[in-house]
Amino acid sequence: MSVLLLIPSDPAEASKDSEKSSLEIGKRYSLAVPVVTDSLPQTQATTLPQEDNSLEWVSVEVKKGDVLGAVFRKANIDAATMQAILDSGKDAKTLTRLFPGEQLEFGLASDGSLQELRYTISNLKTLVVQRTAQGAFTAKQLQKEIEVRTEVVAGVISGSFWGSAMKAGLTEAQILDLANVFGYDIDFALDIHSGDTFSVMFERNYAEGQYIGNGAILAAQFTNQGQVYQAVRHTDGNYYKADGGGMRQAFLRAPVNFRYVSSNFNPRRLHPVLGKIKAHNGVDYVAPMGTPIMAAGDGKVIESGMKGANGNYVVIQHANNIQTKYLHLSKRDVKRGEKVKQGDVIGRLGATGRVTGAHLHYEFVVGGVHRNPRTVKLPQAEPLQGVARVKFANNAKQLIAQLKSHERVVLAANN
Structure with missing residues (x-):
């Protein structure tokens, strides 16, 4: 895992900076955290081949109502060539699911024949179709390498939880995810009060240095009316208490998204x-x-x-x-x-x-x-067992320590 570190050149200066509580509320900081996670697929990264400068490249944007044949005709490519590409393998079948605004890039030889086609499927995937020496086509989807950085945000609730979480730097999706993680213990519609605190450690994903989206929440802490709740993500994708105890309960605290x-x-x-x-x-x-x-x-x-x-x-x-x-x-x-x-x-x-x-x-x-749905005692889910629980608890201890450290700085800066 690649992690961005914020490290001052002089350790003595680092100590002084810490005393001044230089971290700011709502600002994201990357941390060096030992994390065990399987939230991202471990796909083999491939490098996009160098563009052939001997080709003339024509870019065609898909318009509303376009069929694939119409897109190819705009690049002066005949139907037989289009069909040969579609028959080149299952990877090429993605061309049958184009959407308005997407683009196809056609690499043409001097005689106008198609030698290469490129289609950006997503931030991570690109379809490349190339003509072989025998005149046939081969298609493959190339995957960019994913870099995962681990970040932490923390905040103090003032007014609504939604507004406070947005101010701290969480996205709408992350706020809903956080509410779901603690949704068995906390009714986010009723139980939240000003002065409650939260901290969240999550993944941010990059490809070729460009941010492409957030990954999973790895650990979180929520202090609600003096009661501290903690959750850590296991490699099975579920969340458990820091000691490996189960988070899931037989009932949700609230049967509706909080307002x-x-x-x-x-x-x-x-x-x-x-x-x-x-x-x-x-x-x-x-x-x-x-x-x-x-x-x-x-x-x-x-x-x-x-x-x-x-x-x-x-x-x-x-x-x-x-x-x-x-x-x-x-x-x-x-x-x-x-x-x-x-x-x-x-x-x-x-x-x-x-x-x-x-x-x-x-x-x-x-x-x-x-x-009272808010306070009735609910049965807990099954905890982790044996060696798995011991390993999980050791990892969770480190993550929670990072959360607590960051939250302390935020609270000090807020006073």
Whole structure:
């Protein structure tokens, strides 16, 4: 793994700089971290062949409505040559899936015959088709070498988690990934408070020195109301606690992507429509109309219908005499008797029934008794075992140490 190091030339100066807390909130820093990860495919890198300067190169952009034959005709290449290229191997078949805005480069000899074709499939892959000495064509996809740099960002929540994470330097996709990693322990719609802190170590991928996208989150720490949660990615692609314990639980804390919550679990709430004390045995999640609603856990749909104050609603029966209920949906995507898996979309957020606005009302019932979905104790997933757990814990210890070190500097700079 290639890692960019930020190392001052004078160790004494480095110590002084550290004391001054020179790291800035929201700025990304690359770290030298021993990481075991299989998040990226270990493909063999190949070098793009030098362009033949004896050829005349013609670039043709694919337009909306173009078929492959039309693209070749713009370069004065006949249909027989096009077919010979398509017959040159499975790699060439990617030419049948072109999109508007993409380009094909045709290398033509002085007599106008096609000698070479190039098509950039992605930031990493290029299709090269070349004519052999015998006049046939060979096609191959060339893969650029990937350089992986490990970076850490950290931040303090002020206002919304989304805004604070964006300010710290995380992308929208990374914010959602982070929420998914800790989604079994933290309800990001309700549990987040100003002053909570987070730090995230992740991969950034480069090809030929050019940034091409982020890789996986390798480790993360979230401090929520004084409670510290940690997660480290294993080589199996799953996340575990720093000691190798399981992260996944039987139920998600929240069955909807976090936005904000209008009403918490409250058995003596003043009903906004009826104007009297009426138990509010669940949590209301306010989000845009049509937001997907997920099954909080594996189970079987025992009710899916429309009824009075509930509006469109779904009830799922889970193991251990647990039920989850989802009310006021605009649409139901499951029927009674269907089996569902955790995370399956079961409906869309709406405003049906007795409501004052669009939201999801979510209930968690154990043995017929309503429990607070935010705080109810949930069973843990299976931990790593034996040698695998020992190796994982040793690696995780180093990653978490790096996270804590970076977060301390950020917190000091924020004070």
